[in-house]
Amino acid sequence: xxxxxxxxxxxxxxxGIYLVLRRSLVKLIVGLIILGNGSNLLIFLLxxxxxxxxxxxxxxETMLTGLYADPLPxxxxxxxxxxxxxxxxxxxxxxxxxxxxGGVEDFDSIKEEEEAL
Amino acid sequence: MxxxxxxLPVIIQLVIAVVSLFFWxxxxxxxxxxxxxxxxxxxxxxxxxxxVKENGIMVxxxxxxxxxxxxxxxxxxxxxxxxxxxGLSGLAVSIFTAGSMSRRRALFVFFPIYHFLLLGISGSFIxxxxxxxxxxFELIIIASFGLITLGGGRRxxxxxxxxxxxxxxxxxLFLTSIAFVYGLTGSLNLADLAVKIPEVENQDLVSIAAxxxxxxxxxxxxxxxMYFWLPASYHTPMSAISAIFGGLLTKVGVYxxxxxxxxxxxxDSFAGTVISAIAALTLIMGAMGAFIQKDVRKVFSWLIVxxxxxxxxxxxxFSTVALAGAVFYLFHDIIIKTNIFMVSGLLYRINGAHxxxxxxxxxxxxxxxxxxxxxxxxxxxxxxxxxxFWPKILLIEGGIQGFDYFIVGAILLGSFxxxxxxxxxxxxxxxxEQKSVNYVKHFxxxxxxxxxxxxAYVFPIALLSVVSLFFGFGAFWMLxxxxxxxxxxxxxxxxxxxxxxTQ
Numbered sequence: 143x144x145x146x147x148x149x150x151x152x153x154x155x156x157x158g159i160y161l162v163l164r165r166s167l168v169k170l171i172v173g174l175i176i177l178g179n180g181s182n183l184l185i186f187l188l189x190x191x192x193x194x195x196x197x198x199x200x201x202x203e204t205m206l207t208g209l210y211a212d213p214l215p216x217x218x219x220x221x222x223x224x225x226x227x228x229x230x231x232x233x234x235x236x237x238x239x240x241x242x243x244g245g246v247e248d249f250d251s252i253k254e255e256e257e258a259l
Numbered sequence: 260m261x262x263x264x265x266x267l268p269v270i271i272q273l274v275i276a277v278v279s280l281f282f283w284x285x286x287x288x289x290x291x292x293x294x295x296x297x298x299x300x301x302x303x304x305x306x307x308x309x310x311v312k313e314n315g316i317m318v319x320x321x322x323x324x325x326x327x328x329x330x331x332x333x334x335x336x337x338x339x340x341x342x343x344x345x346g347l348s349g350l351a352v353s354i355f356t357a358g359s360m361s362r363r364r365a366l367f368v369f370f371p372i373y374h375f376l377l378l379g380i381s382g383s384f385i386x387x388x389x390x391x392x393x394x395x396f397e398l399i400i401i402a403s404f405g406l407i408t409l410g411g412g413r414r415x416x417x418x419x420x421x422x423x424x425x426x427x428x429x430x431x432l433f434l435t436s437i438a439f440v441y442g443l444t445g446s447l448n449l450a451d452l453a454v455k456i457p458e459v460e461n462q463d464l465v466s467i468a469a470x471x472x473x474x475x476x477x478x479x480x481x482x483x484x485m486y487f488w489l490p491a492s493y494h495t496p497m498s499a500i501s502a503i504f505g506g507l508l509t510k511v512g513v514y515x516x517x518x519x520x521x522x523x524x525x526x527d528s529f530a531g532t533v534i535s536a537i538a539a540l541t542l543i544m545g546a547m548g549a550f551i552q553k554d555v556r557k558v559f560s561w562l563i564v565x566x567x568x569x570x571x572x573x574x575x576x577f578s579t580v581a582l583a584g585a586v587f588y589l590f591h592d593i594i595i596k597t598n599i600f601m602v603s604g605l606l607y608r609i610n611g612a613h614x615x616x617x618x619x620x621x622x623x624x625x626x627x628x629x630x631x632x633x634x635x636x637x638x639x640x641x642x643x644x645x646x647x648f649w650p651k652i653l654l655i656e657g658g659i660q661g662f663d664y665f666i667v668g669a670i671l672l673g674s675f676x677x678x679x680x681x682x683x684x685x686x687x688x689x690x691x692e693q694k695s696v697n698y699v700k701h702f703x704x705x706x707x708x709x710x711x712x713x714x715a716y717v718f719p720i721a722l723l724s725v726v727s728l729f730f731g732f733g734a735f736w737m738l739x740x741x742x743x744x745x746x747x748x749x750x751x752x753x754x755x756x757x758x759x760x761t762q
Contacts, residue, residue, distance in 0.1 A: 162428060174427050181434040188442025189391055215441070218390055222434060225397045229430070233423050239408075240416050 154180030189215030303437030331387035418495030468659015480512030498604025506597030535575030581657025620693025
C-alpha cells in the first residue's frame, strides 16, 4: 500500500509541476490543484498507515495501547484542504477576471502586453 | 502578567478587522478604528517587549495541552521586537492610507483586509509550531491576494497572477517539507523538533526537508533564483499597499528562515556555503536590477530583493556577530522599506507619475520635504551614522571572522550599487528641474489636498524617519538587543526548556 501511495504522490507532484509550467491559464489552475492534493496525500502517507486500529481509548483504559492509527495527519490534512480550497477558489476567480478583462488565456500574450505599456 | 496575554496582539488585530467589517460603507469609521487600533497594538507590543526583556520568554500552551501535544505560542525577545516593529510600520501605513485613500477605493474593504494581514503577520511571530506557522502564512497570503488585486486594474491583475501562482507553489513546497518533518520525527513543535531532529538516523532526509523548506520560504522571501515575481508585481498596487508588502511580507519569510535554521535545520558547512552563495547572488542580481530601472517603484522593488541578501548572508555565515547583524538589518529594513514606498506615494502625488521621465523639482518647490525624504533614502544606503550602517558593519565583521570573503565582497558591492542607484534617484527627483506635472485622469495634486490629507502624507514618513534616526543614533541600545537575540538564537537551550518545561 505504501509503495502504491508513494508512486501516486510522486506522479501527482510531477503532473502538477508539469501543468504549472504550461502557458495556458486553465492548465495552471488544474496543476495547482493536483499539486495541493499531492502534498495532502504525502502527509497522509508519511504519518504512517495502519489498518483497522482507530485511536479510541477503551472504557477501562486511560491511554492508547497497542497499535493505533495516528489521528494528527488527518487533522493536518483537513486544515490544509480547507486552506487550499479557499486559495484555489480565489485563484480561479482571478484567472476568470484576467480572461474577461484581458481576453488572454496564454501567459506569453500577457508578457507582450506588459512590455507595450 | 500571565503568559497567556502574549496572544493579545493577534486578538487586537482580529477585533479591529471585524469591527471595520461592520462599518462596510462608512469608511471614515474604518479609518478611525484602524488608527486607534494600531496605536493600541503598538502600545501592547511595547509592554510585551519590555516584559520579555526583563522576565524572559513567555509561553502559552493552547487549551493547556502541554507541549509537544498542544499548539504552543511563544514570545521571546526576537518575536517581541518583531511585533514592535510591525506595530510601528502598521501604524504609519494606517495613518497614510486613512488620510490618502479615496472613498471609492476604501469601499473595496481595504481596512478589514489590511488588519487581517497584520493579524497573520503577528500570528506568525508568536507561532511555536511548524504547522501553525504554515497556517499563519496562508492567512498572510490570502489577505495579500486581496490587497494586491484591490481595485482590479488591468496591470494589477497581471501582477497579481504571478504573485498568486508563485505563492501557491511555495505554500505547497512548505507543506511538503512539513510532511517530511512529521514523517521523520512525529512532532511539529519547534522546540520538540530541536530535540528530535538531531536524533534522526537518516540525516539525508532531514537535509531534503530543510532544502524544501528553504525553497518554499525562499520563494516567499524572494531570494536569488526565485525572486522574479517580486519586481513583476510589487509596483502594481497603490503605494500604501506596496509599503506594507515591501516592509513586512518578505521579512516574515526572513524571520521564519532565521528561526528555523537556527533552531533545528542547523546549516552544516556545505549548506552554509550554499546559503551564503545564494545570499551573494541575491545581492548582486538585485543591485543590478535596481541599477537599470527608470521607475521609482521598480527601483525600490529591486532594492527589496537586493537587501534580502544582507539578512540571508547573516544566516549563511552563521555566527553570533553575523546573526546580530542580520537581526538588526531586519529591524532597519522593515522600517525603511515601508517608508520609501510611502515616499514613492508622496512623489507620485507631487509629480503625477512614477517614471524618471516626469519626476523632479522637489527641492525647488518643497525644500523641507526633500530634507525629510533624505533621511529614509540615506538610511537605505547606510551612510553613517544612519541606521543602515551599523548592521552592515556587523555583517562584514562576521564575514571576515568566518573567512567568507566572497560574501563580504557581495555586501560591499550591494551597498555601493544601492548608493549609485539612490544617488541617481536623488538627482532626478530632488535636484533636477520639474518638467511638467503629469495630469492623468482623476489625479489630485499635492497642493489641491486638504490640510489633513497633506498631514497624512507627511506625518507617517516623518514618524518612520524618526524611528530610523533612533536606530542610527541609538545604535548602542539596538546593538545590545540584537546581540542578545543573536545569542539566544545561537544557544536555543533556554527557548527549548521554557517550552518543554524540562530542567
